[in-house]
Amino acid sequence: MLTPIRATSVLLVLTALLYSPSLGYGYVYEDLNDFRKWSEMDTLEAWASWAWRKPARSLTALSYMAGQTLSGLEPWGFHLMSVAWHLLNGVLVAMLAASVVGGGWAVPLVAGVFLLHPVQVESVAYISAHADLVSTAAILLALLFAERRRLGLAFVACGLAVLGKETAVASFLLIPVWEVWRGRAVPKAWIACAVLPPLLLLDRFPITLDPAWMARTVTEAIGLLSLWIVPLPLTIDHDWSAMRIGIAALVMLALVIGNRPARFALASAAVLLAPRLFVPQLEGLHEHHLYNISIGLSLCAGLWLFGEHAQERSHVESRLSPLPV
């Protein structure tokens, strides 16, 4: 008999099978540019020396080193690590969904959307997107610790997320957003401490207020978010039409007004993309930049179809004190 837990396990196996062809794929696009950096870290001592000088992305570098240990200069080891991270993230998303809805069929749906949505293909099949996979695992851990009221560990997990990718510094703001959405008060200590990590990154990533860059980033973000609803076309490069952006913006506005899970999904998207507004890059947004945002989008899909009432029931149950025996 198929239960939600078994269904989630089946989805994990299905995901592994779906992405297994990537083990035979080569290096593409910017892979070789990044590989030149990571290939120097062929020993733990080399990694430690690099991580001491440049802590940002040191966790991702460790994952690359693991891939290199498996396959040397062949790409399959890195692809294997990407698939492994994606499966781990799927498990963490399922645990988070179970925490939000208290079990039921919404859990495999949330996990399945996260694991199988076509927008995720770039993040998993593209070796250079490894940092997004690693930092998202840490962000998921932070959210799980927050659910269990272990905010100290959540803070540490957010720090690990930054060691995966610098833009994950926004996870320090994501936790308060999550707490508010879950109906809990945000500790003042968190707000005080969460200001420190972005300040530490300022000397390497100085803030630039460029309205043209901000407008471009917001436009690209809306376009990429629209791929979650209509996942076509999916390419390494996008050219967004004004009509698509306009329609997507109106749909998002309607969802924010009428749908509580969508409010968290879009709020988390805004928070996680915020660092990119203030640090202009040569390249714009790509599909793999949606990977950590897909946590909120997957939860939104699951709660919308199944369980917003289940979420409310979970809220009520968590507030009821146990009856005396």
Add this chain to the structure above:
Amino acid sequence: MRWIGALLLVICAGLSSAQMPVWRSDRDLLGHAWRVHPHLPRVTLNYGLALLPTDREAGITLLVRAAERAEDSPRAREIRAVVKHRFLWLEAFGDPVCSRPSVQPVCSSF
């Protein structure tokens, strides 16, 4: 609702499965991007560069097209510089691309 969810996941898996081969190689990835956006100079440039090692004529044609279309692109100088660099690189390795009638206007415009 369970069946709607299952249908949604089947659709997701199908679309993902169809998207996977795009990531097989640079030629597949950038060729797919070019088929979706053939009008974009940067996409034409990237695909042209990816084609050069295996299909030089097609690659050169696309590089010329990218340089010509870059006029209206915000990264026009960068695109033309990359094309020029690649043509000079080909000439250095014995292929006189700039002497071709189709390429000459592009080379002489730099």
